[in-house]
Amino acid sequence: MFYKRRLLAPGPTPVLEDALLASARPMIHHRTDEFNAVLKQVFEQLKTVFLTKSPVLLFTSSGTGAMEAAVANLCRTDRPALVIRGGKFGERWGEITKAYGVPTDVIDVPWGEAVDPALVEKHLKAKPQTSAVFTTLSETSTCVAHPIRDLGAITRATDTVLVVDGISGLGGQECRTDEWQVDVVIAGSQKALMIPPGLAMASVSDRAWAKVKESNLPKYYFSFDKHHKNIAKDTTPYTPAVSLIFALKAALDRMVAEGMDAIFERHQRLGRAMREGVGAMGLTLFAKRPVDVATAVNVPAGVDGGKLKKMFETDFGITVAGGQDAIKGKVVRIAHMGYMDPFDGLAALGALGMGLGRLGHRVDIGAGMGAAMKVIEEKP
């Protein structure tokens, strides 16, 4: 059998065709009215997608660069930061704060679970001098959603800012920056934003700008201040990835036209369809509080998860992700975000069912697909 190639891992995700074409148009100079006009629209559209009135800074880097920017611009060496861990990306926050010599407190959440907001509240009462809480919108390594809205309410009543790594999901996973009182949201271009990797963003609230003024850490390329000043001139401080910004513009045009409510509803439905489908095949989920943009499916006992993940690729042309660190070989992670649709989800369920069958664990594929399609067809 011939299978097309399908990229269904949680990033990079498939690139919107209009964005691919936009990225291949001939180069123009970045200090021109023509390019400034593109950037001006992009900066406005990003606010729409982030659901914020605050400026959204645009960096030429991977998402990790913007995470580092948040630490370098918001923290001090004489004020503690609080890092919520419970997966690879929560851990990354702690690696960065430590690299910068920021005193770092940690709340360790078991992998697969979401943080209990009460623990954060208690911590901030005990340590009100904490400069920032660093957490994750969609912890891709476990497919868990932390309760960002609750954390926003807690931090807004303190002198601590809330910084959310939304790289793996912003623009798909519901994130209402201003309404949820999130001070800084980080995003990356290669996930729900439907374009190639290479751009990262950070929205910065007024409360966060106050922290920027107090920060005593070194920064240059990732300086929030410098980027902010350049937004006012419809430009960036250093030569940006022009072709990726053409692509971003194409993707944002589409997202703004669809509207964030519709985008969230669509992703919630894709997520629920995948979970119901997996459940109807008799399989279980790794995440206790799952995100909508990706699903971590527990590999049934007796099945080699590494083999199963490889089989997606070799037998069915589908790229998915396996488990990392402690859950290596124990889960497969399937994304349903950005430029992916219900039938991509069907392909993933099909490959999952057939792959398990080939490895000796038969499941009812039809039941899984039927359950998934039922969710897709439900009245809103």
Added chain:
Amino acid sequence: MFYKRRLLAPGPTPVLEDALLASARPMIHHRTDEFNAVLKQVFEQLKTVFLTKSPVLLFTSSGTGAMEAAVANLCRTDRPALVIRGGKFGERWGEITKAYGVPTDVIDVPWGEAVDPALVEKHLKAKPQTSAVFTTLSETSTCVAHPIRDLGAITRATDTVLVVDGISGLGGQECRTDEWQVDVVIAGSQKALMIPPGLAMASVSDRAWAKVKESNLPKYYFSFDKHHKNIAKDTTPYTPAVSLIFALKAALDRMVAEGMDAIFERHQRLGRAMREGVGAMGLTLFAKRPVDVATAVNVPAGVDGGKLKKMFETDFGITVAGGQDAIKGKVVRIAHMGYMDPFDGLAALGALGMGLGRLGHRVDIGAGMGAAMKVIEEKP
């Protein structure tokens, strides 16, 4: 008259068509054998282009990010650095060292001139504890070439490393990293490497690795060590700009096939043709020691340089650069690097001659073009 658009500014430069197409191919996952195989070749080809046996690190950022990386990885807060200024990009080195709290000594060279190596030698004798000398291969703001080879010989006899910002020119302007004893060379993707902006590189010598071990500055995204360890696994520590790396591969394939000696000879000839052409039109050059990849032409007295620069764009479809800061309105800067050929140079000379004529300063355009073509046709 209808004129095609021509991008002849010193970066971003026109993108090789094969690279544009490569950047528009569908996305693949970055943690795959397929992508690792691309990166493995890219890492090897970069060594060929940099003329070094040392590893060449690859960052998803603009060139400035890699400059910051060099400072953050090589310097200490208790050892001075020496910055050679004499243009916007020399000045940038000093801005970065200061942002990181590195004690910074400066040699100020008048704009348009190259540094006198004897001054550097004298400085390092007086301050042998200097960790690094930061300078520029092609100082785009003035189109001056600093004597990198001489600086290499001087620094190699000391405990100081030589760091060269080769962003605006590496892959066009002659730079023989190992032979010239340069410890770190920085490059950017959007100049002579013929692809869009968004990638930056740094070659790191054994002597520089010793400095990396001693450095006490914070870094995470730009950590030399982390990038180096990942090269051994044919990968990068964070999600790279996959589509730009496809483009880079296409450009490097072409450069390696042509060979660096041929590429340097071609750029030297393009540079000389432009300078002879400009001279034969009775105009003068701003740079006393000019680079081959771009030419800064002095705007004749009585002509409004701002108008002339704009006229390139509005009347002839050609993007060039004007002067910055102290020389604003006094020069136009025309690039001849990367994916530009002799006939692009002719177009620039034609627009220069016609533009000056329209502004009341008549020149002998034919003489300029004849002189340029004579250089192109000379036997090697």
